[in-house]
Amino acid sequence: MFISIVGAQFGDEGKGKITDFLAKQKDLVVRWSGGSNAGHTIKFNNKEYKLRLVPSGVFKDTDLLISGNAIVDPILLNEELTYLASNDFVAKLYVDEECIVSLPIHKKIDARNDMILNIGTTKSGIGPTVSDFAARIALKIKDVLSGDYKEKLRNLLKIHTDYLEEEYEENLKALELLKTIPVTYVTRECARTDFIYASRYTNVIFEGAQGTMLDINHGTYPFCTSTATISSAIPYVMGMGYDFPEISIGVFKPYVTRVGNGAFKTEILEGSVKEHLQTLGKEIGTNTGRTRRVGWLDLYDLKQAKELNDFNSLAITKLDVLTGLDSIGVLDTRKNWWNFNGWQTDITNCKNYDALPSAAKELIDFISKSINTPIETISVGADRTQTIER
Numbered sequence: 575m576f577i578s579i580v581g582a583q584f585g586d587e588g589k590g591k592i593t594d595f596l597a598k599q600k601d602l603v604v605r606w607s608g609g610s611n612a613g614h615t616i617k618f619n620n621k622e623y624k625l626r627l628v629p630s631g632v633f634k635d636t637d638l639l640i641s642g643n644a645i646v647d648p649i650l651l652n653e654e655l656t657y658l659a660s661n662d663f664v665a666k667l668y669v670d671e672e673c674i675v676s677l678p679i680h681k682k683i684d685a686r687n688d689m690i691l692n693i694g695t696t697k698s699g700i701g702p703t704v705s706d707f708a709a710r711i712a713l714k715i716k717d718v719l720s721g722d723y724k725e726k727l728r729n730l731l732k733i734h735t736d737y738l739e740e741e742y743e744e745n746l747k748a749l750e751l752l753k754t755i756p757v758t759y760v761t762r763e764c765a766r767t768d769f770i771y772a773s774r775y776t777n778v779i780f781e782g783a784q785g786t787m788l789d790i791n792h793g794t795y796p797f798c799t800s801t802a803t804i805s806s807a808i809p810y811v812m813g814m815g816y817d818f819p820e821i822s823i824g825v826f827k828p829y830v831t832r833v834g835n836g837a838f839k840t841e842i843l844e845g846s847v848k849e850h851l852q853t854l855g856k857e858i859g860t861n862t863g864r865t866r867r868v869g870w871l872d873l874y875d876l877k878q879a880k881e882l883n884d885f886n887s888l889a890i891t892k893l894d895v896l897t898g899l900d901s902i903g904v905l906d907t908r909k910n911w912w913n914f915n916g917w918q919t920d921i922t923n924c925k926n927y928d929a930l931p932s933a934a935k936e937l938i939d940f941i942s943k944s945i946n947t948p949i950e951t952i953s954v955g956a957d958r959t960q961t962i963e964r
């Protein structure tokens with residue numbers, strides 16, 4: 575089965591947690607978009623792990639593939655694999671040599687550009703790398719593997735900067751790291767035929783990065799990321815026709831967060847509810863350490879996300895964060911405001927839907943009906959075990 579897991583809001587919906595929860599050892603988990611601008615947190619056995627590029631199946635010992643339009647920062651990838659190994663996790667990682675390489679120069683340009691543009695990017699260099707890709711000056715992993723990279727790197731640096739030899743050396747070192755990283759490189763064709771289509775896996779899970787509202791085409795341009803984030807991009811970037819994924823899961827929180835700038839219809843600008851959501855939800859960016867802006871659930875946007883991604887299943891995360899609020903605001907699909915009763919009892923140990931307080935069930939049912947999609951996964955805490963399946 576081909577399964578897509580994408581964020582239905584502005585990122586940080588808990589895609590990592592849900593991917594880790596659903597992945598089984600005989601699956602393949604694929605990162606197909608974005609790059610190290612993502613930050614996915616997974617918690618189990620009282621430990622929290624943070625990933626930016628390696629697919630979140632790593633803790634379930636699945637095979638892993640970075641492919642499609644994913645952007646690979648060699649320094650970050652190397653660091654992440656070292657971090658995983660130091661925690662005794664060996665990533666069985668395959669990397670498509672068509673992936674685009676992000677270099678130190680791109681981070682520099684990102685930081686400089688954002689001082690002018692004020693998008694509030696993650697400064698991971700992703701935007702400038704994608705610009706170079708569109709301009710056809712970015713390097714692909716295969717350039718490095720085939721030895722055809724020194725001239726290309728010089729050209730890239732000449733186009734962007736007053737060419738400095740020290741800059742060349744720094745970026746060259748990053749590029750050459752690719753040759754020593756403990757991954758198995760595969761061609762795009764192999765990624766497609768030997769991995770995706772070969773029926774070696776029970777499921778192929780396509781783990782999304784960022785969120786629907788950050789999509790370069792369908793998001794809140796220009797306050798968005800630089801790549802496609804929605805499920806219909808998967809077949810395109812993987813080169814696989816158009817008739818998949820079979821299961822499209824949208825991950826969302828019962829409130830909204832956003833890091834970076836841009837429109838936010840339901841934002842709560844001040845007061846105790848804002849503090850409640852930020853504090854209990856630990857709404858601080860994994861990568862950037864920035865406090866996330868918070869607001870009430872926006873079903874109008876969630877319905878757009880359903881349509882854009884053809885969701886046939888929803889996963890709600892962080893339901894526990896609402897515990898203790900007297901009243902819960904919701905903007906419905908017609909942009910009318912609703913107030914739902916809150917609940918005061920701790921739900922972090924609830925093991926099934928029936929055990930949830932009736933106010934929580936009312937909210938879940940309202941969302942499910944409004945979006946016309948079943949909510950099949952309910953997360954009531956950060957830990958892997960704090961997950962209810964319906």
Ligand code: GDP
Pocket residue numbers: 581585586587588589590591612613614615616617854855856860891892893894895953954955956957
């Ligand atoms: P992603 O980028 O979509 O993978 O999400 P992040 O990992 O960046 O942000 C989600 C944060 O919420 C992480 O710190 C998770 O550990 C945490 N989290 C996920 N699900 C739950 C939940 O149900 N309850 C609580 N309290 N935290 C959760």
Ligand code: IMO
Pocket residue numbers: 581584585586587611612613614693694695696697698699700701782783784785788797798799800833834835
């Ligand atoms: P995950 O996968 C939340 C946001 C940035 C900024 C905009 C552009 O963890 O959900 P970029 O660095 O991509 O050029 O920044 O997009 N952004 C994210 N916000 N979660 C993410 O990833 C994000 N990736 C990018 O904050 O507003």
Ligand code: MG
Pocket residue numbers: 585586587612613614615860
């Ligand atoms: Mg995140």
